[in-house]
Amino acid sequence: xxxxxxxxxRESGVNVSTVSRALNGEYGVHADTREHVVAVAxxxxxxxxxxxxxxxxxxxxxxxxxxxxxxxxxxxxxxxGAEDAAYRAGYDMLLCNSDLDAEKQMRYxxxxxxxxxxxxxxxxxxxxxxxxxxxxxxxxxxxxxxxRTAPRSAFSTVCAENEAGGAMAAEYLLxxxxxxxxxxxxxxxxxxxxxxxxxxxxxxxxxxxxxxxEVLHGTNDFPGGVDLARKLMAQNPDVTAIFAASDMMAFGxxxxxxxxxxxxxxxxSVMGFDNVELASIVHPPLTTIHQPKYEMGQxxxxxxxxxxxxxxxxAPEHRVFGVELVERQSxxxxxx
Amino acid sequence: xxxxxxxxxRESGVNVSTVSRALNGEYGVHADTREHVVAVAxxxxxxxxxxxxxxxxxxxxxxxxxxxxxxxxxxxxxxxGAEDAAYRAGYDMLLCNSDLDAEKQMRYxxxxxxxxxxxxxxxxxxxxxxxxxxxxxxxxxxxxxxxRTAPRSAFSTVCAENEAGGAMAAEYLLxxxxxxxxxxxxxxxxxxxxxxxxxxxxxxxxxxxxxxxEVLHGTNDFPGGVDLARKLMAQNPDVTAIFAASDMMAFGxxxxxxxxxxxxxxxxSVMGFDNVELASIVHPPLTTIHQPKYEMGQxxxxxxxxxxxxxxxxAPEHRVFGVELVERQSxxxxxx
DNA sequence: CCTATAATCAAAAACGTTTGCAACGTTTAT
DNA sequence: ATAAACGTTGCAAACGTTTTTGATTATAGG
Numbered sequence: 088x089x090x091x092x093x094x095x096x097r098e099s100g101v102n103v104s105t106v107s108r109a110l111n112g113e114y115g116v117h118a119d120t121r122e123h124v125v126a127v128a129x130x131x132x133x134x135x136x137x138x139x140x141x142x143x144x145x146x147x148x149x150x151x152x153x154x155x156x157x158x159x160x161x162x163x164x165x166x167x168g169a170e171d172a173a174y175r176a177g178y179d180m181l182l183c184n185s186d187l188d189a190e191k192q193m194r195y196x197x198x199x200x201x202x203x204x205x206x207x208x209x210x211x212x213x214x215x216x217x218x219x220x221x222x223x224x225x226x227x228x229x230x231x232x233x234x235r236t237a238p239r240s241a242f243s244t245v246c247a248e249n250e251a252g253g254a255m256a257a258e259y260l261l262x263x264x265x266x267x268x269x270x271x272x273x274x275x276x277x278x279x280x281x282x283x284x285x286x287x288x289x290x291x292x293x294x295x296x297x298x299x300x301e302v303l304h305g306t307n308d309f310p311g312g313v314d315l316a317r318k319l320m321a322q323n324p325d326v327t328a329i330f331a332a333s334d335m336m337a338f339g340x341x342x343x344x345x346x347x348x349x350x351x352x353x354x355x356s357v358m359g360f361d362n363v364e365l366a367s368i369v370h371p372p373l374t375t376i377h378q379p380k381y382e383m384g385q386x387x388x389x390x391x392x393x394x395x396x397x398x399x400x401x402a403p404e405h406r407v408f409g410v411e412l413v414e415r416q417s418x419x420x421x422x423x
Numbered sequence: 424x425x426x427x428x429x430x431x432x433r434e435s436g437v438n439v440s441t442v443s444r445a446l447n448g449e450y451g452v453h454a455d456t457r458e459h460v461v462a463v464a465x466x467x468x469x470x471x472x473x474x475x476x477x478x479x480x481x482x483x484x485x486x487x488x489x490x491x492x493x494x495x496x497x498x499x500x501x502x503x504g505a506e507d508a509a510y511r512a513g514y515d516m517l518l519c520n521s522d523l524d525a526e527k528q529m530r531y532x533x534x535x536x537x538x539x540x541x542x543x544x545x546x547x548x549x550x551x552x553x554x555x556x557x558x559x560x561x562x563x564x565x566x567x568x569x570x571r572t573a574p575r576s577a578f579s580t581v582c583a584e585n586e587a588g589g590a591m592a593a594e595y596l597l598x599x600x601x602x603x604x605x606x607x608x609x610x611x612x613x614x615x616x617x618x619x620x621x622x623x624x625x626x627x628x629x630x631x632x633x634x635x636x637e638v639l640h641g642t643n644d645f646p647g648g649v650d651l652a653r654k655l656m657a658q659n660p661d662v663t664a665i666f667a668a669s670d671m672m673a674f675g676x677x678x679x680x681x682x683x684x685x686x687x688x689x690x691x692s693v694m695g696f697d698n699v700e701l702a703s704i705v706h707p708p709l710t711t712i713h714q715p716k717y718e719m720g721q722x723x724x725x726x727x728x729x730x731x732x733x734x735x736x737x738a739p740e741h742r743v744f745g746v747e748l749v750e751r752q753s754x755x756x757x758x759x
Numbered sequence: 760c761c762t763a764t765a766a767t768c769a770a771a772a773a774c775g776t777t778t779g780c781a782a783c784g785t786t787t788a789t
Numbered sequence: 790a791t792a793a794a795c796g797t798t799g800c801a802a803a804c805g806t807t808t809t810t811g812a813t814t815a816t817a818g819g
Contacts, residue, residue: 134533134536134537136478136539137537138474138477138483138539139478142472142474142475142478147474149517149538152518157493157499157502157503157506158499158500158503158700160496160499163493163494163496166518167492167494167520170493170519174519179517179534179535179538180518181515181516181517181518182488182502182506182517182518183506183510183515184506184507184510197470200470201470201472201473202473202474202515203472203473203474309700341706342704364494365701365704365705368645368674368678369701369705369706370677370681370705370706370707371706
């Protein structure tokens with residue numbers, strides 16, 4: 088039905104191998120024949136079957152991005168950066184939503200390597216057991232982990248300076264004169280979030296007059312923020328500043344605080360982490376720690392492409408991105 | 424290197440064809456041999472090469488979603504619905520960001536059919552010329568258009584009741600007593616946005632005391648909303664209600680109004696369209712027209728799967744989803 | 760006991776490419 | 790003049806499946 092390389096060969100009176108070489112711009116075919124073949128191919132509207140090509144070359148020119156949920160604006164931004172980089176290199180990108188579900192994650196991984204993807208960009212493997220992680224890295228397909236420092240594993244990684252970011256937040260809140268401080272974060276052992284907390288409390292503890300923040304664990308999303316903020320108001324009504332481990336949690340906290348009649352930043356200052364687009368849209372505009380999401384996605388596929396290039400020889404690569412505080416209007420000096 | 428069907432055949436002492444049938448659960452292989460083959464395959468950790476399979480079957484078990492930008496929360500939601508449906512059916516989904524750029528869109532389309540995707544879910548083809556559209560539909564791969572009523576073309580479509588939604592907004596604003604009304608929308612001839620505007624002005628004109636809204640065209644995003652709202656305040660400072668054709672534009676408008684010292688909803692009421700997650704997060708929570716984004720994505724791939732199932736015989740399918748007004752706190756009765 | 764039928768499997772032909780190797784004619788070096 | 794080298798092309802094998810066809814056996818019926 089579709090026109091194949093054989094049709095082009097027959098029509099232009101040469102062998103299929105010559106057509107292949109001509110069309111792929113390989114060395115060793117006369118300029119005249121190449122020209123002729125190209126013309127015929129164009130006339131017949133020939134389009135190579137990449138599946139067939141993939142079978143013999145062993146490469147699919149396809150990457151995969153597996154995130155917990157593309158609706159999370161953080162991942163959407165990363166995805167865009169990744170896809171742009173892939174597109175530029177002539178690669179396509181599969182999208183997978185894992186919900187951080189271990190079984191789903193493994194099923195995806197299986198399917199992806201059955202399709203011979205050239206590389207996988209994964210959000211997190213924290214839900215996976217040690218054995219599953221080994222199984223994954225044993226698949227032999229280049230993999231880079233996002234927002235995860237895994238120095239000793241076979242995986243490459245791309246992440247932000249989470250710990251430094253936490254410290255920056257602490258520094259800022261301290262500078263504004265806050266002493267009663269809380270930290271709202273995700274589940275325990277959440278990788279990068281844990282790091283943020285670590286940097287935050289460490290910096291607070293290192294102050295001239297050390298402060299021990301209240302840290303509450305919950306789910307890393309809007310409802311989680313609402314929930315934790317309510318809990319906080321119940322048990323520690325006198326906090327004047329809150330640092331949330333993600334913007335979404337910060338939004339939730341703001342909602343809960345407003346509903347309780349607290350003014351922001353007048354009564355309580357709120358900080359986030361990520362700097363998603365909405366951070367500048369909400370009211371009040373959120374002061375937060377920016378991490379370069381787009382660039383991180385981009386960098387991840389660049390690593391992937393490098394890894395996929397050199398066949399077996401894959402020493403993992405690691406890349407960490409700087410963060411910066413972007414000051415908006417959700418924080419102010421503590422009233423005297 | 425990887426273990427192939429031949430290895431399984433050799434190891435279990437049968438022919439490859441038998442292995443294939445056994446593993447695919449086809450008729451005509453003895454229960455004992457099937458059992459044995461399955462056991463061997465499991466022991467060898469055999470994973471079928473889907474590229475090879477795709478070459479002979481002609482199906483890739485892959486769908487493609489091409490949207491203008493996955494960072495748009497509307498598309499993220501659609502994408503999630505689509506991907507979930509695809510996953511359930513054992514399909515993978517490619518993600519493409521077109522930026523509504525015609526050339527990029529065509530390049531994607533080419534690449535996708537070279538990879539033999541089984542179906543394409545496209546955001547819009549409005550940027551494409553007539554000729555390009557024909558070229559696209561001539562590709563022979565099932566395609567469903569999102570948010571586009573294209574009754575006469577070869578494409579299937581999934582969209583929301585845009586016109587009715589616009590009318591609902593008008594009705595609501597009218598009921599609140601507003602008479603000086605503006606509509607902020609996207610570029611002219613933007614398909615679904617045009618329909619929203621149409622329903623909106625029509626309903627307004629049909630009122631007992633007809634009102635002619637001010638309608639301004641701009642870009643369909645946050646900055647566009649900011650921009651248009653500023654323009655509006657300059658030329659029509661006395662409007663008391665604004666209906667934006669998308670939530671993102673509404674957010675922009677809110678920002679501009681607030682910066683100008685207008686209170687919402689006290690001074691001016693604002694409505695959006697889409698009901699993205701943020702709509703309930705921003706302050707004030709946005710009154711908007713909800714469209715079932717997740718379900719629309721889902722429905723789109725269901726259609727795609729049906730189309731892909733029956734080979735050539737593809738009569739286009741059309742599905743339109745109802746919308747509903749969700750009332751929050753960005754609108755109030757016009758002061759007497 | 761022989762044949763018709765069904766069940767099970769093996770053999771081989773596809774699917775559409777890429778690619779190593781041989782063949783060929785022409786030029787260059789010896 | 791002959792051999793070597795080179796540039797251009799064809800031939801055929803490979804990639805890992807599915808699927809069609811055909812062969813072999815077992816089962817049953819007459």
